[in-house]
Amino acid sequence: MRIPNTEFTERPWRAHEITQDFLIEDVWVLPTPGGPDDLDRLVAQMTDGDGEAMSISSNVIVGTLWTLRWKLGALLGWDKPEKAVGRRVPSLLERLPADLRAVRGPDVQGTPFTSVFQTPDEWLAEFANSTVHALMHMGWVEDDNGGYHAQMTALVKPNGLFGKLYMRAISPLRYLLVYPHLFREIGKTWRAGTPSRSGKP
Template identity: 30%
Template sequence: MSQKIKISPEEHLKHSLYVHDLLSDYELEDVWRFPIILQSEHSLDQFLTLFRSAGDQLSGKGLAGLLFRFRLFLGKLFHWDEQQPVDHLIPGTLRHRYAGREQLTFEELPDPGTGDFIPVYQLENEFLSEIANKTVEAALHISRVPQDGVWVVHMAVYVKPKGGFGRFYMALIKPFRLWVVYPAMMRSAKKKWEHFTKESKRDQS
């Protein structure tokens, strides 16, 4: 099985996923395949738990962590990231769009949490979260998809830049995302998953 982690949008779009229709008006910016393999007994939820832990660690160390902190500084300086409390369904958000399609209430959606990315939905093989600021509306999609008799995990980034400045900003940070942030995220998640599967095998022996 190929271990290439940056994959084409077409390779992602060929899978039957809820997100394709929900985000049909968004641009599919990047798709990555985590360098791990999930067996039939591994759920997406197990991976997501480790992925969040890896993300928390990543934001605090190394060059990727430095970039995260620098972006946070710029957001505060230029007031890019001011967000209203997520205590109800806010029109224009993906949570509002999804709830409308599925006829769900605010209480029936995933807990919004306190992070920058707000969960939209979690299905058996899909998880979607969103973020919006003065530069872009974006969504992070994690999916478990079949490949060669096992499961692999895709990470897709969808964006809707806000005006000319939003597109300039996305172009400006693209090299950092492609060459620093995402590769570091892949390595961190791989390390976490390998440790998890090793411990699981030890517990079963």
């Protein structure tokens, strides 16, 4: 479920210290009910193995669109190594205060995302190509009923006019196809995974 951007901006996330020049694309509640210490479990789910929890290939339509996107990117050079984090744009690792440098967290296997930092209730990962420098922020928040769940915020810094047009062009696909399938897969994997430390499924 999409929620207001204020759910990100009004919480005291450490990410605010290094993301002031990024735009908030959207904020979502993820289907990951758990206990107060379960962010580690979610990060492990998102980063372990071959990126299955972040995969969109199991949906034929979405997988086809994703394959076409990567083929187009290869043809036009959007995803060349020199366009990535640390090459076209500096990594946010360079902005981290000293205390966050020691808690980098794992990278997302099978995807272009690399971790920036992880705390007990917050995880930030980044990637870049010719079109955008993008961030994925996972915050672990308390429910009204005393449980906990993840909120995912997408933050972006488009690369010039082309990047802005590209982000606008793919928005319908993200909202109608990619995100719904991705969140279903995250929820499915979460429900099938190791029980939370609180004992809740």
